[in-house]
Amino acid sequence: MSKLRILVLTSSTGGGHDARAQAFAEWCFQLYRHEIDVRIEQMLEKSSFVNRSGVNFYNWIQRKMPILHTAFYTVVEVLSFLNKRTVTLGRGYYLEVIQEYRPHLVFSVHDCLNRGYFQLARKILGEGNVRCATYCGEFSGGWGYSFNWIEPTVDLYFSRTPTAMDYAVKQGIPRERARVRGHLMLPRAHQEVMTREEREEYRVKKLGLRRSRFTVFLATGSNGANNHFDLLPTLLRHADKCQVIIICGRDQQTFNELIHWRANHPELPCYIEAYSEIVHLLMQASDAIVSRGGTTSCAKALNFRCPIIFNAFGGIMPQESLTWKFFRNGAASEKIASAGDFARLFDRWMGEPQSYAEYRRKFLELRYDEDPTVLIDELVGLAWQAGGGTLNRQPYPPRSGGGNGSGAAGESHDPHGVS
Numbered sequence: 405m406s407k408l409r410i411l412v413l414t415s416s417t418g419g420g421h422d423a424r425a426q427a428f429a430e431w432c433f434q435l436y437r438h439e440i441d442v443r444i445e446q447m448l449e450k451s452s453f454v455n456r457s458g459v460n461f462y463n464w465i466q467r468k469m470p471i472l473h474t475a476f477y478t479v480v481e482v483l484s485f486l487n488k489r490t491v492t493l494g495r496g497y498y499l500e501v502i503q504e505y506r507p508h509l510v511f512s513v514h515d516c517l518n519r520g521y522f523q524l525a526r527k528i529l530g531e532g533n534v535r536c537a538t539y540c541g542e543f544s545g546g547w548g549y550s551f552n553w554i555e556p557t558v559d560l561y562f563s564r565t566p567t568a569m570d571y572a573v574k575q576g577i578p579r580e581r582a583r584v585r586g587h588l589m590l591p592r593a594h595q596e597v598m599t600r601e602e603r604e605e606y607r608v609k610k611l612g613l614r615r616s617r618f619t620v621f622l623a624t625g626s627n628g629a630n631n632h633f634d635l636l637p638t639l640l641r642h643a644d645k646c647q648v649i650i651i652c653g654r655d656q657q658t659f660n661e662l663i664h665w666r667a668n669h670p671e672l673p674c675y676i677e678a679y680s681e682i683v684h685l686l687m688q689a690s691d692a693i694v695s696r697g698g699t700t701s702c703a704k705a706l707n708f709r710c711p712i713i714f715n716a717f718g719g720i721m722p723q724e725s726l727t728w729k730f731f732r733n734g735a736a737s738e739k740i741a742s743a744g745d746f747a748r749l750f751d752r753w754m755g756e757p758q759s760y761a762e763y764r765r766k767f768l769e770l771r772y773d774e775d776p777t778v779l780i781d782e783l784v785g786l787a788w789q790a791g792g793g794t795l796n797r798q799p800y801p802p803r804s805g806g807g808n809g810s811g812a813a814g815e816s817h818d819p820h821g822v823s
């Protein structure tokens with residue numbers, strides 16, 4: 405019997421979509437080894453010049469001028485009409501992939517890769533030979549929740565939160581096909597979890613920081629959008645009480661300038677990294693994170709109990725507003741649009757530690773534990789409906805130890821009670 409083939413559609417508008425595609429592929433390998441063939445396609449970038457230009461422009465806006473994103477977002481929404489029944493831009497490349505790979509499941513983790521893509525796959529392969537699923541990473545609904553996510557013919561539609569699922573259903577997703585299934589992070593994010601003692605050791609031995617100082621994480625996405633130099637003067641004023649972890653993404657110039665800055669400010673303990681593969685560990689080593697409203701970063705921060713200060717310098721993009729709204733409404737999280745905003749918040753935390761403790765308490769009320777394997781098993785099961793055959797599921801957590809999952813092999817539950 406041939407392997408089950410799963411085609412994952414993604415695009416590098418920010419880093420979150422790709423991160424979820426990679427997480428899915430890695431989970432499939434951990435749980436099913438070589439019995440599942442996962443093919444990840446950067447479908448927008450590879451399918452047409454227009455799509456590729458749009459992705460590049462999106463990332464430029466995110467780095468340089470977030471305020472322009474409202475206009476850009478409005479234009480992108482037009483795709484929901486262009487692709488209502490079939491793929492328009494990039495059709496030729498998508499057809500080539502579908503005909504050559506013949507997937508049993510088309511799994512989209514990007515808003516612009518649902519409408520039209522599922523219908524065309526069924527037309528080429530036959531209704532009974534392929535299934536279609538979507539994972540939407542938004543935290544809430546409203547302005548910023550792209551209508552491109554909504555393809556009512558989808559076989560299963562996965563949302564990150566009950567709030568987002570309810571909105572998707574209102575927009576046309578059949579409720580019986582809607583699920584709430586957590587954050588879709590890499591297996592190592594669930595397995596490499598530190599105790600309090602391990603976190604303090606990690607600060608000292610791996611990051612060169614102090615064991616118990618208040619630690620602020622100045623984060624950025626993979627494209628390097630940041631306001632680090634606007635925030636550092638406030639941290640410097642509290643150098644006797646705090647320390648800082650900084651990442652720069654793929655922004656070599658900022659990394660070089662930060663190395664120079666650190667050399668001239670030895671009073672503030674500081675760990676600096678460019679593009680990081682250990683964000684899940686750095687979050688665990690931190691007491692708070694300053695981040696834009698990217699869904700992946702914010703989901704990790706929630707999972708690792710690291711309260712978020714939302715970076716709103718230059719405005720909040722429509723998609724980011726969904727994340728900000730979720731945490732503002734649920735945890736009274738704060739956003740900063742200037743260095744002064746950050747100074748007022750952080751001065752209060754340092755002068756009144758109980759204000760930080762309350763901020764963290766409200767933040768943690770939004771957190772929940774999940775079995776990360778439930779989503780993977782459901783998606784593989786969907787592919788199996790089209791492909792058939794016998795699958796040998798590996799146990800999770802792994803028998804060799806090191807796992808920190810919340811369910812044993814074979815167990816499955818919905819952390820939100822949604823079926």
